[in-house]
Amino acid sequence: MDGFNNTQISAAIVGEYYKKLTGSLQSDVIIVGAGPSGLVAAYDLTKAGLKVTIIEKRLSPGGGIWGGGIGMNEIVVQDHAVAILDEFGVRHKPGENALHTADAVELACGLCLKAIQAGAVMLNLMTVEDVCLSEGEVTGVVVNRSMISGALPVDPIMFSAGAVIDATGHEAVIVEAVRRRGLLKGTDADGRLEGPMDAAAGEAFVVERAGEVYPRLWVTGMSVCATFGGPRMGPIFGGMLLSGKRIAEMVAKSLK
Ligand code: 48F
Numbered sequence: 001m002d003g004f005n006n007t008q009i010s011a012a013i014v015g016e017y018y019k020k021l022t023g024s025l026q027s028d029v030i031i032v033g034a035g036p037s038g039l040v041a042a043y044d045l046t047k048a049g050l051k052v053t054i055i056e057k058r059l060s061p062g063g064g065i066w067g068g069g070i071g072m073n074e075i076v077v078q079d080h081a082v083a084i085l086d087e088f089g090v091r092h093k094p095g096e097n098a099l100h101t102a103d104a105v106e107l108a109c110g111l112c113l114k115a116i117q118a119g120a121v122m123l124n125l126m127t128v129e130d131v132c133l134s135e136g137e138v139t140g141v142v143v144n145r146s147m148i149s150g151a152l153p154v155d156p157i158m159f160s161a162g163a164v165i166d167a168t169g170h171e172a173v174i175v176e177a178v179r180r181r182g183l184l185k186g187t188d189a190d191g192r193l194e195g196p197m198d199a200a201a202g203e204a205f206v207v208e209r210a211g212e213v214y215p216r217l218w219v220t221g222m223s224v225c226a227t228f229g230g231p232r233m234g235p236i237f238g239g240m241l242l243s244g245k246r247i248a249e250m251v252a253k254s255l256k
Contacts, residue, residue: 024053024121028255030141030161031055031120032128032174035063036237037206037221038167039111040084040244041251042120048252052120053159057127057146062108063169064222069235073104078203081238084245088114099236107237129156131164131177137215138164141174163251165218167244170194172226178214189213192229194222202233206243211250220247 029045031038034056046052060066068074077085079098085091090110092100116122127149130142140160148154166174175189184190195202206224213219219227220243233239 020121021123024123025159027051027053027121027159027161029053029163029165029251030159031165031167032141033057033063033167033169033221033223034061034112034122034124035167035169035221036065036107036111036240037223037244037247038063038165039115040241041165041167041220041248042115043088043111043118044245044248045252046115046118046120048248050252050255053161054115054120054122055126055128055141055143055159056122056124057149059125060108061112061122061124064235065104065108065111065237068104074101075104075107076101076236076238077241078236078238081241084238084241085110128168128173131174131217132158132160133178133183138174138178138217140164162255163216163218165220165247165251166213166223166227167220169222170226170232172219172223174217175213175219175223175227178217183214187213189227192227194226195229195231197234198231199233199236202231203236203239205230206233206239207246210243210247212254218247218251220244 028050029052031042031054034054042052042054077100082100088110090102090107092102094100125146126143127146128141129144132140142156144156209224209228210220221240
């Protein structure tokens, strides 16, 4: 018989989790949302030597990857982004029109595994409710347990970072928190709506327009379209992966 008791199991979890939580209260970069763009950014930023915390509201990180298109769990990646699948050890099959397919579940798992094993801290079941601002710069985010957020009158806690990346997809939660205070007035991120479907244009848009929206607030992935009014694009993922890479390069440069 192994010599442990019930309480020791709980103590092991509580001890390790709170070390992880305490360590992530101050990061170089907070990434809000663990979809494809956020996970690629997390991996690259961690590889660049930065301390990265990913905050994800759902139980399962991976965002919109898991279900492919209408629950058919295959996704499409263009030729020019396939090197990223290779980097993450995700297998793919070449098809017509320079489009590759990959298993959606393998992609979600592959991105999560690499990002976490590279050293990014993943806090799932945590919802970012708001942004912290000081002297005209974003300094962190306001976070609550997902089960509590919006359901119970319990105050959130704050996490600080040198840069915050909004990778929340269609919701662009962090950009919206800044926008609703009227702080994006007079910029092209003021009052835009995500555009209708145009896959090719949308894919280019999320890469080209990824960037800093407000001092120390960066936007990647589908949040780029929600922020600047770019077209939506459905279950094609090359742009998301490339957008995550691009934002990682820009954020790493800005913090050095
Ligand atoms: O939506 P999501 O996968 O974002 P993405 O990286 O990729 C978009 C594609 O999945 C897909 C597409 C376009 O048609 O190709 O839509 O831009 O992942 C966003 C993640 O952010 C989490 C959410 O649960 C998801 O996992 N998220 C959203 N709001 C919050 C959040 C929040 N307030 N706090 C924490 N996480």
